[in-house]
Amino acid sequence: MASILLKRLMSTITLKAAPSKAHHHGPLPATSFPAGFVLGGLHAGVKKKAGVPDLAVILSTSEHPTSAAGCFTRNAFKAAPVIVSDDILKRNGGYARGVVVNSGCANAVTGKQGIDDAWAMVKETDKLLPAKETSQFAHETLVMSTGVIGQNLPISKIVEGIRSSPKVLGSDFAAWERAAQAFMTTDTFPKLRSRTFTIGGIEYRMAGMDKGAGMIHPNMGPASTTFASTKQLHATLLGCIMTDAAVSPRSLQSALTYAVDRSFNSISVDGDMSTNDSIYVLANGAASNGTPVIDEETNPDAYDVFKRELTTFAADLAKLVVRDGEGATKFVTVTVKGAPSYRDAHNIASRISTSALVKTALYGEDANWGRILAATGSVPLLPSAAGAPAPVINPTKVNVTFVPSDGTKPLPVLVNGEPEQVDEVRAKEILSLEDFEVVVELGMGGDGEAQYWTCDFSYEYVRINGDYRS
Amino acid sequence: MASILLKRLMSTITLKAAPSKAHHHGPLPATSFPAGFVLGGLHAGVKKKAGVPDLAVILSTSEHPTSAAGCFTRNAFKAAPVIVSDDILKRNGGYARGVVVNSGCANAVTGKQGIDDAWAMVKETDKLLPAKETSQFAHETLVMSTGVIGQNLPISKIVEGIRSSPKVLGSDFAAWERAAQAFMTTDTFPKLRSRTFTIGGIEYRMAGMDKGAGMIHPNMGPASTTFASTKQLHATLLGCIMTDAAVSPRSLQSALTYAVDRSFNSISVDGDMSTNDSIYVLANGAASNGTPVIDEETNPDAYDVFKRELTTFAADLAKLVVRDGEGATKFVTVTVKGAPSYRDAHNIASRISTSALVKTALYGEDANWGRILAATGSVPLLPSAAGAPAPVINPTKVNVTFVPSDGTKPLPVLVNGEPEQVDEVRAKEILSLEDFEVVVELGMGGDGEAQYWTCDFSYEYVRINGDYRS
Numbered sequence: 050m051a052s053i054l055l056k057r058l059m060s061t062i063t064l065k066a067a068p069s070k071a072h073h074h075g076p077l078p079a080t081s082f083p084a085g086f087v088l089g090g091l092h093a094g095v096k097k098k099a100g101v102p103d104l105a106v107i108l109s110t111s112e113h114p115t116s117a118a119g120c121f122t123r124n125a126f127k128a129a130p131v132i133v134s135d136d137i138l139k140r141n142g143g144y145a146r147g148v149v150v151n152s153g154c155a156n157a158v159t160g161k162q163g164i165d166d167a168w169a170m171v172k173e174t175d176k177l178l179p180a181k182e183t184s185q186f187a188h189e190t191l192v193m194s195t196g197v198i199g200q201n202l203p204i205s206k207i208v209e210g211i212r213s214s215p216k217v218l219g220s221d222f223a224a225w226e227r228a229a230q231a232f233m234t235t236d237t238f239p240k241l242r243s244r245t246f247t248i249g250g251i252e253y254r255m256a257g258m259d260k261g262a263g264m265i266h267p268n269m270g271p272a273s274t275t276f277a278s279t280k281q282l283h284a285t286l287l288g289c290i291m292t293d294a295a296v297s298p299r300s301l302q303s304a305l306t307y308a309v310d311r312s313f314n315s316i317s318v319d320g321d322m323s324t325n326d327s328i329y330v331l332a333n334g335a336a337s338n339g340t341p342v343i344d345e346e347t348n349p350d351a352y353d354v355f356k357r358e359l360t361t362f363a364a365d366l367a368k369l370v371v372r373d374g375e376g377a378t379k380f381v382t383v384t385v386k387g388a389p390s391y392r393d394a395h396n397i398a399s400r401i402s403t404s405a406l407v408k409t410a411l412y413g414e415d416a417n418w419g420r421i422l423a424a425t426g427s428v429p430l431l432p433s434a435a436g437a438p439a440p441v442i443n444p445t446k447v448n449v450t451f452v453p454s455d456g457t458k459p460l461p462v463l464v465n466g467e468p469e470q471v472d473e474v475r476a477k478e479i480l481s482l483e484d485f486e487v488v489v490e491l492g493m494g495g496d497g498e499a500q501y502w503t504c505d506f507s508y509e510y511v512r513i514n515g516d517y518r519s
Numbered sequence: 520m521a522s523i524l525l526k527r528l529m530s531t532i533t534l535k536a537a538p539s540k541a542h543h544h545g546p547l548p549a550t551s552f553p554a555g556f557v558l559g560g561l562h563a564g565v566k567k568k569a570g571v572p573d574l575a576v577i578l579s580t581s582e583h584p585t586s587a588a589g590c591f592t593r594n595a596f597k598a599a600p601v602i603v604s605d606d607i608l609k610r611n612g613g614y615a616r617g618v619v620v621n622s623g624c625a626n627a628v629t630g631k632q633g634i635d636d637a638w639a640m641v642k643e644t645d646k647l648l649p650a651k652e653t654s655q656f657a658h659e660t661l662v663m664s665t666g667v668i669g670q671n672l673p674i675s676k677i678v679e680g681i682r683s684s685p686k687v688l689g690s691d692f693a694a695w696e697r698a699a700q701a702f703m704t705t706d707t708f709p710k711l712r713s714r715t716f717t718i719g720g721i722e723y724r725m726a727g728m729d730k731g732a733g734m735i736h737p738n739m740g741p742a743s744t745t746f747a748s749t750k751q752l753h754a755t756l757l758g759c760i761m762t763d764a765a766v767s768p769r770s771l772q773s774a775l776t777y778a779v780d781r782s783f784n785s786i787s788v789d790g791d792m793s794t795n796d797s798i799y800v801l802a803n804g805a806a807s808n809g810t811p812v813i814d815e816e817t818n819p820d821a822y823d824v825f826k827r828e829l830t831t832f833a834a835d836l837a838k839l840v841v842r843d844g845e846g847a848t849k850f851v852t853v854t855v856k857g858a859p860s861y862r863d864a865h866n867i868a869s870r871i872s873t874s875a876l877v878k879t880a881l882y883g884e885d886a887n888w889g890r891i892l893a894a895t896g897s898v899p900l901l902p903s904a905a906g907a908p909a910p911v912i913n914p915t916k917v918n919v920t921f922v923p924s925d926g927t928k929p930l931p932v933l934v935n936g937e938p939e940q941v942d943e944v945r946a947k948e949i950l951s952l953e954d955f956e957v958v959v960e961l962g963m964g965g966d967g968e969a970q971y972w973t974c975d976f977s978y979e980y981v982r983i984n985g986d987y988r989s
Contacts, residue, residue, distance in 0.1 A: 125896035125912040158892060158914070160937060198889030199938040264876060264893065319875040320790075321890070322897035405789040405875065405976075406734060406984055413985035419668030420791070422628060423734065426595035427792035435905075442595040444628070467630060468669040506875075506985075508978050514876055515883035515976075 071238040073372045081243045083254040083293035085111035085335025089217035089224050090231030093210025095153035102231035106214040107148040110179055113295055113334030117145035118302035120269035120309040122326035128157035130192040133167040137188050143298020147190035148289055149174040152234050156194040156202050157324040166204045167192050173211040193327050195234055195285045229258035232287055236262050240369040246358045248351045253336050255362050259288030261370040265318035267326045269309050271302055285323040288366055295334030297344040304356040305330050312363035316502045318374035320403040371502045376510030379411050381503050382486040388497030389440045397428045398501035408506035414480035418449045418462040425489055446492030454484035541708035543842050551713045553724040553763035555581035555805025559687035559694050560701030563680025565623035572701035576684040577618040580649050583804030587615035588772035590739035590779040592796035598627035603637040604661040613768025617660035618759055619644040622704050626664040626672050627794040636674045637662050643681040663797050665704055665755045699728035702757055706732050710839040716828045718821045723806050729758030729836045733845040735788035737796040739779050741772055755793040758836055765804030767814040774826040775800050782833035786972045788844035790873040841972045846980030849881050851973050852956040858967030859910045867898045868971035878976035884950035888919045888932040895959055916962030924954035
């Protein structure tokens with residue numbers, strides 16, 4: 050059949066080297082990295098190719114206590130580093146000073162040996178932490194791994210790498226970038242961002258890196274959370290954010306959980322959830338200069354500002370993953386408005402962003418609102434209370450609009466449930482852009498609104514993932 | 520980037536005509552069609568190409584009352600024929616004698632005009648039903664449409680077609696096949712099956728047709744049912760099954776709901792749920808010969824046999840849709856065993872069958888159990904009772920096995936949570952078959968077991984659905 054012919058044909062095509070997407074990793078100001086962190090990346094030998102960084106070590110050197118929070122994959126097959134890091138965060142009540150990350154091997158589905166290996170990474174990194182009289186914790190390092198599933202780590206190489214890492218640790222731009230490079234697997238560029246923000250007249254910094262290109266549809270929460278039963282579920286995504294603000298452990302976790310739902314949990318490349326997804330945030334207070342610790346209860350105004358900064362920063366990092374999505378040629382923002390609740394809006398935006406028919410239409414630059422509508426209508430809405438009837442979409446209230454990223458006029462394609470006579474030339478103009486937005490207004494009288502970021506589904510995606518043992 | 524180059528390249532490739540998949544529509548015995556039905560297909564002019572059937576009319580001519588049941592899409596944007604047919608079934612308490620079907624236009628998102636057009640099809644077909652003194656119903660015809668969304672039906676052509684249909688109506692093989700052809704849209708072959716079965720010493724017949732190739736991931740229930748909040752949701756699929764058994768309306772609906780969940784609701788081509796999915800069953804009692812009506816309460820043994828026949832027959836029809844899936848090169852059975860409940864097993868089988876990473880690996884003939892495991896683990900299991908904690912998969916109890924369709928030895932790839940040293944040559948042998956099975960045993964001590972039928976994800980799928988306004 051035609052597919053077999055195509056398969057043969059595609060396997061004989063030597064693709065021209067893809068132009069780099071590295072322009073998305075723009076030059077970052079060298080002065081805006083948080084105080085009190087040293088970090089670096091090096092080649093430990095997990096990856097075969099010599100010199101390619103595959104191990105990152107991040108240490109807080111602050112005198113102030115360093116709070117830490119994590120959001121982990123909700124997958125039932127949690128990888129060893131997820132299990133071990135969750136354990137450490139719980140034991141310490143939300144304090145940790147070190148992070149160690151390897152790429153090239155996920156240490157997932159590796160049984161007892163995998164757990165031992167993850168602990169070995171933690172213990173070796175613990176030894177690098179500056180001695181601190183106040184530290185009462187047995188272990189202060191969180192661990193992350195990404196790469197192939199079902200293979201054991203080359204743990205002696207990794208331990209040797211951690212031991213030798215002090216010679217590469219630094220706090221300048223080159224050190225941050227090298228650490229970000231060590232996170233990469235199929236990523237085509239390192240993903241590093243930094244910013245400054247002000248709370249109560251004091252300037253703080255936030256910087257971080259993430260990775261991910263395929264198996265991207267995270268659903269993370271504080272570990273030991275169970276699935277929200279109605280949540281759409283489906284990446285290895287790893288991320289680590291550092292700030293020199295002082296935040297209480299409880300409020301750091303609460304802010305991270307909120308931020309992750311509106312950032313990393315709002316992106317999809319292929320709708321598949323990984324066993325390793327992990328996001329950590331470390332707040333070391335190195336710039337707090339004796340001001341009160343940021344806390345939701347005792348210091349709500351400061352907390353609100355911090356939560357907002359963390360959320361938009363996390364969204365910036367998350368969008369980089371979609372821009373680097375396997376085979377992606379488009380970056381599409383899906384906005385759902387007028388839903389009964391945020392959760393309903395999020396579920397619908399997720400379904401549209403995951404639909405193979407919507408994503409192939411985006412690739413084909415086709416303003417196919419019928420597929421968007423079918424995806425929207427396939428999501429069950431949530432009852433407002435247990436036992437209450439689920440709300441029902443009124444098709445005659447629904448609007449769908451394509452919004453170009455270049456500031457020119459939006460194009461309504463469905464108005465109050467009635468198809469518009471679409472100007473095909475204008476539709477093609479918008480859909481041929483690399484960036485645009487699809488807005489679905491449900492008109493249900495609620496203020497539920499959510500955004501999702503997705504990419505298109507291309508031949509290249511099939512090639513990357515259909516290749517034998519990719 | 521590479522994708523753009525590929526996109527250009529693909530658009531310039533003239534694909535060799537795909538070899539027909541019509542061998543799946545094998546020759547059917549001409550004598551096994553149910554008594555008391557006349558039907559036919561004709562070209563009414565919905566489709567542009569002259570002579571291509573686009574209108575089917577099916578009439579029960581039995582003297583016995585004809586019960587009817589339906590399962591409809593749970594999509595919020597239900598097409599006009601779904602709304603109208605549901606209304607008629609409800610008004611009549613489960614009786615209907617006619618079915619009218621058009622392909623080429625879905626009559627979906629067509630507002631008030633769409634509803635009027637669906638009623639016009641019903642009323643015109645009602646006129647063809649043999650006069651019956653006992654008939655107390657205003658309308659006795661169910662309607663189905665499939666094709667492009669957002670366009671109005673060429674209703675005068677359709678009404679003219681229905682008027683002229685008596686000259687093509689018949690009860691021989693040619694009439695059944697012509698009706699099945701009129702269901703087709705992107706289908707590459709008509710989908711018609713028939714069988715005989717015996718209850719209480721009396722031989723009955725069951726025959727039916729369906730259609731579908733893309734936007735296939737149905738989730739249908741008796742209309743006015745709401746979503747089960749934890750059900751994975753995501754075709755146009757149309758089907759119509761006729762039998763000459765006598766079944767009470769209540770039990771016909773109950774048997775159909777059970778059968779649809781284990782057949783049409785257990786297939787996926789692309790994970791997208793349509794606005795038009797509808798399956799009808801008509802039982803006209805023409806062969807019942809005065810025996811008691813089959814009913815779940817008054818006649819449970821007979822009911823159980825009927826339900827089992829309907830379920831396996833519906834599964835036969837459903838599998839034909841997967842075999843004709845857009846771009847499909849593989850037919851893969853996904854079996855999940857040892858789950859706490861049927862619903863858990865069904866949800867996991869659905870998620871595996873929908874995963875883009877699993878489906879591209881199937882296309883690539885790659886025994887990538889890591890992707891299967893990640894998909895399995897991404898599904899939230901259901902609490903056994905409201906408020907009870909959700910069950911948790913124990914990774915060390917999980918087995919994954921590839922089972923070839925040629926009767927040769929199965930290949931375990933994960934045993935008790937530990938990866939096997941996979942014989943790559945043997946894996947390639949199995950995965951290069953057109954048919955094979957993936958068995959996931961959760962080992963949770965439950966007897967929850969479900970099967971799903973899916974296909975792979977190919978370049979051809981992207982080509983078909985990425986083409987401008989496909």
